[in-house]
Amino acid sequence: MSAENTNKYLTTREVATFLNINEKMVYSLVNDKGLPATKVTGKWLFPRRLVEEWLESHVLNFQKTGIDRSSNDGILLMAGSDDLLLQRLLSLYYRKGLGIVFFANLGSMGGLKSLRMGLCHIGTCHLLQDDNAEYNFDFAREELERTPVFVNFSRREQGILLQKGNPKGIHCLADLAKKGVRIVNRQLGTGTRLLLDYEISKSEISARMIDGYQREVGRHLDAGLEVLSGRADAAPAIRAVAGLLDLDFLPLRWERYDLLIARERFFEKGIQDFISLLHDQEFRDIAASFTGYDVSACGKMLFPDNFQGRE
Structure with missing residues (x-):
């Protein structure tokens, strides 16, 4: 050429x-x-x-706005990737009288964008980097003007939900392209979708060969309910959903799921109360009741090497 x-x-x-x-x-x-x-x-x-x-x-016009509300007002705003264990933590935060959390399920990229636009106090994400080892740091570097504070929430196992007993004989990603297999997918911009797109790109099949690849749902639990009801034979989601709904599970990898906090808000009481709850014994007991989670590093701050935002 x-x-x-x-x-x-x-x-x-x-x-x-x-x-x-x-x-x-x-x-x-x-x-x-x-x-x-x-x-x-x-x-x-x-x-x-x-x-x-x-x-x-694809150019769009939109009004960029932000929030002035402090988390000290008793209202904590979060956006990003949904998670079963996180939802239990939000309920615990409210039950302990620490405040109310409003969570916007926008996917990992949506959480980063919300953090950049000042629309939330905490973003949640689990975006696998090109090195196939680290998570979130490179994406935050590209998206955010200022370095956020990274706090680990958990490690969790990602994979493919399958109907109980695996009647379609799905044992690898290539089997998703078999005749008669229907899937439901996660939305574009979610870490789960990004992972599946990447794994498919490395395999011998393409997304166009998979029936249902463009049919999307918003949450891990929604994906599980589609499989449980029989409307789909498979769906990408975390193992915890398989345990909750008694589904079979084809594992892909363990991933890191982090909380990204605007550093100018990190020491606000509402933020600190939320982080402290990560070490609460009641929360640890809740985490132990789920399958597919590792919370041994939960609540620890993460420090990427030579991280600099676009300042």
Whole structure:
């Protein structure tokens, strides 16, 4: 390919840099948002002109606003990825008279965006980085202007929910493309969806081969209920849902789920009360009642190497 033609096409890394996103998000945009791409050479290539036209077609005008309310007012605002154990913690926070928590289930990327726009006090996310080892740091670096405080909530096991007894014989991701298998997926922008998109991109199948890949639900529990009801044969979610609904489970990996806190709010009483609750024995007992969680590092601050926001 000539130098002139090479400049007309972008690699996955180059298009990620051009769009200012993580590389794994590129696969999601191809599958769900129609990002122009070709794999005719065996590797993904993106026509620069078509990418620019695609980007322009997705421009939206919106009003950027923020909140002035302190968490000391008794109201804590959270946004991001949903979690079964987190919901129990929010109830415990209220029962102990510490305040009321409003949680917006926007997915991990939505939590980061809400934190950037000042629309929440705490964002929750579990976004796997390109190094396949760390979580959240690179995404926060790309999205946030100031370095947040990272506090671990848990490690949890991600995988594929299956009907009890696994009647469709699903033993690996490739089996999701078998005839007669229907899935339900998670929404674009969630860490669970990002993980599945990435794992599928590495496999011998494509998202287009999977029946139901574009059918989305908002929560892990919603995914589980679709499988339990028989409306889907499989769905990506955490093991805790399989335990709760007595479903079979195909494990993919353990992941880290973090709380990201705006550092200017970190020492507010409402925030500190919430973090203190992570060490409460009642909460630890609740965590022990779930399958698929590891809370040994829960409540610990995390310090990425050489992390700097875009200041």
